[in-house]
Amino acid sequence: MAQKNKIPTWKTEMKEISPGVYAYIQAGGGWFISNSGLIVGKDYAIVVDSLTNISLTETLIEEIKKVTDKPVRYLINTHSHGDHIWGDHLFKGASIISSTKCREEIAREPEYPDVSAYAKVLPHIDFKGVKHTVPDITFDSKLSLYQEKREVQLIHNGTGHTPGDAIVYLPGEGIVFAGDILFYYCTPLCAIGSILGWIKYLDMLLGMDAKIFVPGHGPVCGKEALIDSREYFSLLYNEGRKRFDMGMTAAEAAKDIDLGRFQDWSNWRRVGTNVDRLFRELRGEGPAADLSGFITELFAPDQP
Numbered sequence: 001m002a003q004k005n006k007i008p009t010w011k012t013e014m015k016e017i018s019p020g021v022y023a024y025i026q027a028g029g030g031w032f033i034s035n036s037g038l039i040v041g042k043d044y045a046i047v048v049d050s051l052t053n054i055s056l057t058e059t060l061i062e063e064i065k066k067v068t069d070k071p072v073r074y075l076i077n078t079h080s081h082g083d084h085i086w087g088d089h090l091f092k093g094a095s096i097i098s099s100t101k102c103r104e105e106i107a108r109e110p111e112y113p114d115v116s117a118y119a120k121v122l123p124h125i126d127f128k129g130v131k132h133t134v135p136d137i138t139f140d141s142k143l144s145l146y147q148e149k150r151e152v153q154l155i156h157n158g159t160g161h162t163p164g165d166a167i168v169y170l171p172g173e174g175i176v177f178a179g180d181i182l183f184y185y186c187t188p189l190c191a192i193g194s195i196l197g198w199i200k201y202l203d204m205l206l207g208m209d210a211k212i213f214v215p216g217h218g219p220v221c222g223k224e225a226l227i228d229s230r231e232y233f234s235l236l237y238n239e240g241r242k243r244f245d246m247g248m249t250a251a252e253a254a255k256d257i258d259l260g261r262f263q264d265w266s267n268w269r270r271v272g273t274n275v276d277r278l279f280r281e282l283r284g285e286g287p288a289a290d291l292s293g294f295i296t297e298l299f300a301p302d303q304p
């Protein structure tokens with residue numbers, strides 16, 4: 001029997017989590033409502049992820065200007081999903097950095113993404129001004145940027161949420177901007193990634209000397225969020241694997257799995273896509289190239 005847990009609410013805000021380091025958190029954290037980060041040094045600022053569209057990204061830029069007048073020199077893309085990169089083109093003059101794999105994913109997309117399928121199922125989302133901007137600088141597994149004494153590490157550890165994920169680690173401050181490797185109070189979505197690879201990322205983050213985590217969706221949190229997320233994926237893997245071995249289809253398995261307290265998280269129906277991904281992985285298939293093919297099944301009734 002699922003326990004009804006109280007899921008907190010959080011507001012949209014630019015939150016200083018350490019001197020000069022900010023998390024820009026968006027309320028709700030649902031479809032296309034993601035978070036961003038800002039790291040301000042003496043001479044320049046670094047932004048972690050833009051947002052979905054022109055209006056959300058312009059609001060983010062206004063909030064940045066309220067806390068610093070330093071130019072944004074680098075814009076980091078944690079991965080290739082539109083809600084983290086479609087507003088990149090508004091950061092004029094900034095060099096965009098991503099993992100090599102993430103750049104490949106973005107480079108094979110059209111400059112102006114076709115959002116008609118999303119617009120149909122998510123009529124409340126504004127897709128004005130969505131655009132792909134191909135990153136300028138790439139790295140394979142690790143890159144460090146320095147703002148005076150502050151080190152900002154970018155780490156790619158294989159396929160997790162997507163093939164090109166990167167997390168941003170500030171060892172001096174003990175802060176991680178996790179991108180979509182971490183969802184909090186929102187169900188993670190593994191459509192084009194790897195369930196086992198994602199667990200590997202969570203274990204890496206759990207082993208890091210950090211106390212503050214900024215998820216891609218959801219409020220700022222500590223390691224308890226990583227533990228929660230790992231429990232979700234362990235449950236998904238163990239229960240999914242059992243049903244795979246029994247010969248169930250992915251759809252049958254997704255319906256049959258009791259999510260327990262994770263059923264209280266928003267977008268819990270993403271379990272369908274996550275189990276589908278797990279079954280493909282268990283059959284030895286690689287990550288999907290893009291989100292098409294998942295769109296219809298993803299947007300079942302529990303939408304915000």
Ligand SMILES: [Zn+2]
Nearest residue numbers: 079081161180
């Ligand atoms: Zn994503």
